[in-house]
Amino acid sequence: MSGHRPRGPRPPGRHCHLAAYFPGADTPTVWTGPDTKSPIEFSSFEHLARTAERGLFDFLLLAEGPRPRALQGRIDDLDVAGRPEPLTVLNALAAVTERLGLAATADATFNEPFELARRLATLDHLSGGRAAWHVAISSADRTGEDFRRGDYLDRADRYPRAAEFVATARRLWDSWTPDEAPRPFAHRGRHFDIAGEFTVPRSPQGHPVVIRTGGSGEGREFAAATADVVLARPGTLEAGRAFYADVKGRLAKYGRTADDLKIMPGVTVVLGDTAAEAQERAATIRRRLVSPRRALLTLERLWGVDLSAYDPDGPLPDFDPVADPGLAGGRARHGDAVTTAGKLRALSREKGLSIRQTVIETSARQSFIGTPEAVAAGLAEFVREGAADGFVLVPQLTPGGLDEFVDRVVPLLQERGAFRTEYEGRTLRSHLGLPDPVGTGEPMTTGQIT
Amino acid sequence: MTSSHGRGPLHLAAAVDQPGVYDAGPYVELARLAERGGLDFVTLDDTFARPGPDASAVLSRVAPATHRVGLVPTLTTTHTEPFRIQATIATLDRVSRGRAGWRIDVSTTEGEARLFGRRHTAPLDALWQEAGEVADVAAKLWDSWEDGAVVRDAPAGRFLDRDKLHHVDFTGEAFSVRGPALAPRPPQGHPVRVVDATEGPARSTVARHADVALVRAASPAQARTVRDRLRADAAAAGRDPNSLLVLVSLLIDLGDGEHAAEPGHGGGGPRQTAQGPLYRGGPVDLADLIASWYKDGTADGFHLTPVEPRRDLERLVNGTVALLQHRGLFRTFYPGSTLREHLGLARPANQYAGGAA
Numbered sequence: 001m002s003g004h005r006p007r008g009p010r011p012p013g014r015h016c017h018l019a020a021y022f023p024g025a026d027t028p029t030v031w032t033g034p035d036t037k038s039p040i041e042f043s044s045f046e047h048l049a050r051t052a053e054r055g056l057f058d059f060l061l062l063a064e065g066p067r068p069r070a071l072q073g074r075i076d077d078l079d080v081a082g083r084p085e086p087l088t089v090l091n092a093l094a095a096v097t098e099r100l101g102l103a104a105t106a107d108a109t110f111n112e113p114f115e116l117a118r119r120l121a122t123l124d125h126l127s128g129g130r131a132a133w134h135v136a137i138s139s140a141d142r143t144g145e146d147f148r149r150g151d152y153l154d155r156a157d158r159y160p161r162a163a164e165f166v167a168t169a170r171r172l173w174d175s176w177t178p179d180e181a182p183r184p185f186a187h188r189g190r191h192f193d194i195a196g197e198f199t200v201p202r203s204p205q206g207h208p209v210v211i212r213t214g215g216s217g218e219g220r221e222f223a224a225a226t227a228d229v230v231l232a233r234p235g236t237l238e239a240g241r242a243f244y245a246d247v248k249g250r251l252a253k254y255g256r257t258a259d260d261l262k263i264m265p266g267v268t269v270v271l272g273d274t275a276a277e278a279q280e281r282a283a284t285i286r287r288r289l290v291s292p293r294r295a296l297l298t299l300e301r302l303w304g305v306d307l308s309a310y311d312p313d314g315p316l317p318d319f320d321p322v323a324d325p326g327l328a329g330g331r332a333r334h335g336d337a338v339t340t341a342g343k344l345r346a347l348s349r350e351k352g353l354s355i356r357q358t359v360i361e362t363s364a365r366q367s368f369i370g371t372p373e374a375v376a377a378g379l380a381e382f383v384r385e386g387a388a389d390g391f392v393l394v395p396q397l398t399p400g401g402l403d404e405f406v407d408r409v410v411p412l413l414q415e416r417g418a419f420r421t422e423y424e425g426r427t428l429r430s431h432l433g434l435p436d437p438v439g440t441g442e443p444m445t446t447g448q449i450t
Numbered sequence: 451m452t453s454s455h456g457r458g459p460l461h462l463a464a465a466v467d468q469p470g471v472y473d474a475g476p477y478v479e480l481a482r483l484a485e486r487g488g489l490d491f492v493t494l495d496d497t498f499a500r501p502g503p504d505a506s507a508v509l510s511r512v513a514p515a516t517h518r519v520g521l522v523p524t525l526t527t528t529h530t531e532p533f534r535i536q537a538t539i540a541t542l543d544r545v546s547r548g549r550a551g552w553r554i555d556v557s558t559t560e561g562e563a564r565l566f567g568r569r570h571t572a573p574l575d576a577l578w579q580e581a582g583e584v585a586d587v588a589a590k591l592w593d594s595w596e597d598g599a600v601v602r603d604a605p606a607g608r609f610l611d612r613d614k615l616h617h618v619d620f621t622g623e624a625f626s627v628r629g630p631a632l633a634p635r636p637p638q639g640h641p642v643r644v645v646d647a648t649e650g651p652a653r654s655t656v657a658r659h660a661d662v663a664l665v666r667a668a669s670p671a672q673a674r675t676v677r678d679r680l681r682a683d684a685a686a687a688g689r690d691p692n693s694l695l696v697l698v699s700l701l702i703d704l705g706d707g708e709h710a711a712e713p714g715h716g717g718g719g720p721r722q723t724a725q726g727p728l729y730r731g732g733p734v735d736l737a738d739l740i741a742s743w744y745k746d747g748t749a750d751g752f753h754l755t756p757v758e759p760r761r762d763l764e765r766l767v768n769g770t771v772a773l774l775q776h777r778g779l780f781r782t783f784y785p786g787s788t789l790r791e792h793l794g795l796a797r798p799a800n801q802y803a804g805g806a807a
Binding site: 031032033038040041042046064065066067068074075076077078079080081082083084085087088089091092094095096110112114115118119122123125126127128142145146147148150182192193194195196197199200201291292293294 | 472473474478498500501502503504506507508510511512513514515529530531532533534537538540541542544545546547561562564565566567568595600602604606607608609610611612615624625626627628629630632633634
């Protein structure tokens, strides 16, 4: 387990952390062409997991869902859809990997603490201490339609429930004695009133690693209070430094140090032998992501009307988006749509771009595009300049999208002294340099009077 | 293998439960042992009422370490979300390439209810009524993506054929589910549903939803009575009774000695105990008992729970199974690759196919 943790000022060229995200329904994912395979079959997960472990990555993160998206009542058929249940896949991946951390996304709105804590502790046992939990807080409308509770919880209550959920899960993970006997627990709070005995002994990591996405102020505060790893949005070095300083600055009031929380932006990398080749490959991927129908659908969502009569290779509509009176915050949103549409039309006129070319031009750009040397230098700079502790790689091709990074960039990071050359410990906590959680010996009964 | 006894071939399954074991290794070893014997499937029980790991997780961990043997964890329906149960089983079927089953059970105690703090426990009839609804909605969700729903049609720019995705819009007594599922139909269509049919309240769920029924019976007459009744119920529910296999569940203690059946066992037959019918004797006598009950039409096979997990499973595979194979009563290799193929059960039609819903 992780005995050592870095203290004092950062040594120059300190190690960064790397993780991989299995792409799919909620990230721009290429699904056409012979270089893409099923996002559902176990062989694809196995490929990405083995690649990440070959690259000595800290962990692999799997998402949950989302529900198939629908526009005007019809299921969206353009993009990758469908994901198997992440915890089940990760238990299977524990059989084909030895050191790689295994992170499951699980929602804190429609799960129950006893059951989810048990599943996570089981993964930690079966993987020998490699489990992590990415705490999702459901923001989607209508997710409750699939669950007993229905859409029962106000948006304002979702963070408080998640916080109580994580605290309760930790109490369950701590509930057995060191000599492996169950002790009764009881918790009575605003969201949960539960008691009994946990069915699983303390797991190898004590507590599986807790991961959160930190976007809003509320999300950052939640992460600072409870998370071991924060997933951040990609952005500029300056934006990264500001986010990093903001989140780390919130730790002290929870009695935590800067090293107790790792900040890892999600990044998409495109490599080439030359800078120009990398740019061309990046543009090719964006073209593959934006099919003619995808381009039209993107505009339909903005314009609020059926544009199927338009030619994706022709000019943009010459009228403004239509206001939807049924939409919440309709006036402001409509104003934004008019502004955005105006910018797209201006860009199209200025550069002579078709509908599809305009959407490709304005769709999300990959974060690091360049030669392996340039990408390694860019990643190292983010870490050196206090904008990140590491990165979550988000490939755009399934399942081979990580191969080239592991083969060409990881060795350069290692040469720079910026990344490990072997796994030093066996648990995910040790990869991340996180302290062992204190536990056991606390009173087993908690109550929050509300 | 065809049978000369008017029914399908003999089916054998074993429990791999090991109290106090939370590491993967011992479960992998027992599942591989069962696979070496060509057993149809292994079961792993689960309850919130006693210490133990999550069974579906353990068998998911076992899946890549095995190749043919079926994997049947218990998932209880009383406190776990129906939507999550079906997703877990469908994913186990995916990672095992078509070898998943689901042993359906209910949580009966107030102690288990307190772990969730959502509601009180209910009478057994109501719990099984709900279990039947969970099995029903699980099958609907597995069918909610028709086969071929993922088209990956590059020229047309379509990943999905959206006409092959269906909301299930299920409303039961205690819950409702809109759907569709979050992933395509599992490889077996419907993973194999296993239910212990010994207690009366479970039997309507067995008749409507089970592919395999387990019956704890100490005598051939008792087992035959239950089997006849279950087959009649399945027929009354509109099913082909041959689509329901009935396995006799026995605890086995293969102790010492090749033939030494304990006195009072009626020539090596099982006797009733608090834990269920127990066979105590040698592996050869057990082979004789299995052969005789099977030939009499008492059962389609056996589900055996070793009292001493490693010792008794080894003796079962190396002694009893080897003898049954030698006598031509049990398969010597797996002709198929999915659990349905081992059991001789067809892949079910999709209830939504052809615009039926």
